[in-house]
Amino acid sequence: MAVGEVRPDVTGLVREAQAGSTAAFSELVRLHQDEVFTLAYRLTGDAFLAADVAQDAFVRAWRAIAGFRADARFSTWLHRITVNVAWTERSRQRRRGADSIDDLVHEPAAAGPSTERLAVDAAFGSSLASALLSLPIALRSVVVLKDVYGWSHAEIAEDLAITVTSSKVRLHRARRLLRERIDRESLL
């Protein structure tokens, strides 16, 4: 935040939105849009799908905001809804017949990375982010939530509807794959 910039009163905006103010909620969307979109992108690996997931997450947040309790951080609550929406989307895609979201959104290797993906990668400024996006979504979700956002295994297990043990095993696999892919990239 720039010097002299007024810190937004998120608590006040949440209270107004809970009273039914769409203007207050729109302001909350403006304040949190980038972080929610980024989380959705890290989970889905596709900018277009991430925009849909982020939009759906905000609509669900609006529907449920009356139940939001001030003892949690609003952004944490939004993150949990975003993970939930992304995971639901993944299940929906799998029911449609694809093995995973990755099958739908990853372009063939020969075609190279898409323009929008390159743009977002550039914003992330790291080849690590690209390696992260190359992981299968089931592994990527766990490593993103644990190592990037600092969630506990219990929180991950609850939101992804898996066991704590599964969360630990997926994290181990994800870290190993990530290291291998970074090593491979550095050799190229």
Next chain:
Amino acid sequence: MRAWCRIVGFGIDAAEPGDTLSPRLERHIAACLRCQAQRARTRRTRRELMALSGSTAPAPSGFVTTVSAAIVEDPGDPALPPPAPTHVGAVAVTGAAVLAAGGAAIAAWRLVRRPA
């Protein structure tokens, strides 16, 4: 790769910041350049991953307008609770299905075994 290096590799990947490995694994790392390099690489990767939390990609232009239009059209339901974990429902449904199947199997078995 030696068997001990694999075991240590698993330990390094599974360890959380602040965790200590067993003295035996630590002794191996102290004597093994490959495992030392792996530990250093793993720590660096985790630091880089943590640093990603501070960077965001900009949402598509017009995002706020789109969401605002969607919520104006969707008056919402203030009585709705936040999304519940989906696994609770799944466990309940699976449990009910198992109980029902078990009951049906016992009933069928008793019918078959009953003397004429």
